[in-house]
Amino acid sequence: QSVLTQPPSASGTPGHSVTISCSGSSSNIGSNTVNWYQHLPGTAPKLLMYSNNQRPSGVPDRFSGSKSGTSASLAISGLQSEDEADYYCAAWDDSLNGHYVFGTGTKVTVL
Amino acid sequence: QVQLQESGPGLVKPSETLSLTCTVSGGSINSFFWSWIRQPPGKGLEWIGYIYYSGSTNYNPSLKSRVTISIDTSKSQFSLKLNSVTTADTAVYYCARSMAARLYSYGMGVWGQGTTVTVSS
Numbered sequence: 001q002s003v004l005t006q007p008p009s010a011s012g013t014p015g016h017s018v019t020i021s022c023s024g025s026s027s028n029i030g031s032n033t034v035n036w037y038q039h040l041p042g043t044a045p046k047l048l049m050y051s052n053n054q055r056p057s058g059v060p061d062r063f064s065g066s067k068s069g070t071s072a073s074l075a076i077s078g079l080q081s082e083d084e085a086d087y088y089c090a091a092w093d094d095s096l097n098g099h100y101v102f103g104t105g106t107k108v109t110v111l
Numbered sequence: 112q113v114q115l116q117e118s119g120p121g122l123v124k125p126s127e128t129l130s131l132t133c134t135v136s137g138g139s140i141n142s143f144f145w146s147w148i149r150q151p152p153g154k155g156l157e158w159i160g161y162i163y164y165s166g167s168t169n170y171n172p173s174l175k176s177r178v179t180i181s182i183d184t185s186k187s188q189f190s191l192k193l194n195s196v197t198t199a200d201t202a203v204y205y206c207a208r209s210m211a212a213r214l215y216s217y218g219m220g221v222w223g224q225g226t227t228v229t230v231s232s
Binding site: 002032033035037039043044045046047050051056086088090091092096097098099100101102103104105 | 146148155156157158160161169170171172205210215216217218219220222223224225
């Protein structure tokens with residue numbers, strides 16, 4: 001059972017925006033940075049955001065990340081059909097000698 | 112650019128050991144953190160563990176008693192062994208490389224395509 005909680009689904013129309021939340025605790029998001037992954041079925045997950053708000057090379061600036069306290073968010077602006085995917089937050093968790101945890105995942109649908 | 116490729120049996124019997132190998136090409140295995148992640152059917156991503164190129168490891172507490180990750184730098188490969196498997200271990204298994212050479216907290220920036228492992232008699 002994941003310790004990072006995300007809404008199961010989110011949706012938006014093309015050109016509009018959608019925001020995904022990720023709720024954690026003091027041992028993970030509260031004390032470590034957050035990463036976000038995009039996962040299209042049948043493909044390898046892709047690192048979308050690291051260190052809360054840093055985009056790896058090649059990730060469009062339509063994607064932005066933020067963190068406050070024990071929660072984080074991923075915002076997608078100018079929604080495009082190819083953004084339809086599963087999105088996972090993730091962070092290092094300092095409990096139990098330290099380990100990496102993924103969020104529960106959010107399915108984004110472009111209407 | 113670096114590429115990762117998982118390999119191993121697609122079918123494992125209950126109570127036996129699941130063994131997978133990830134071959135690294137286009138880059139050196141002699142730095143970075145090397146990880147295994149899995150996704151059971153209809154479920155989310157689950158982190159299994161990592162090995163640093165130097166050999167130090169860290170595992171998911173829920174799997175720690177059954178997991179071993181090892182590295183063979185001479186072959187540019189790292190491996191996963193999961194023993195005493197059950198049907199709950201059926202999943203797509205991914206290998207991945209850390210985004211940063213010395214920081215695991217930056218996440219995993221390079222992934223293999225994944226391999227499906229089914230546990231069934």
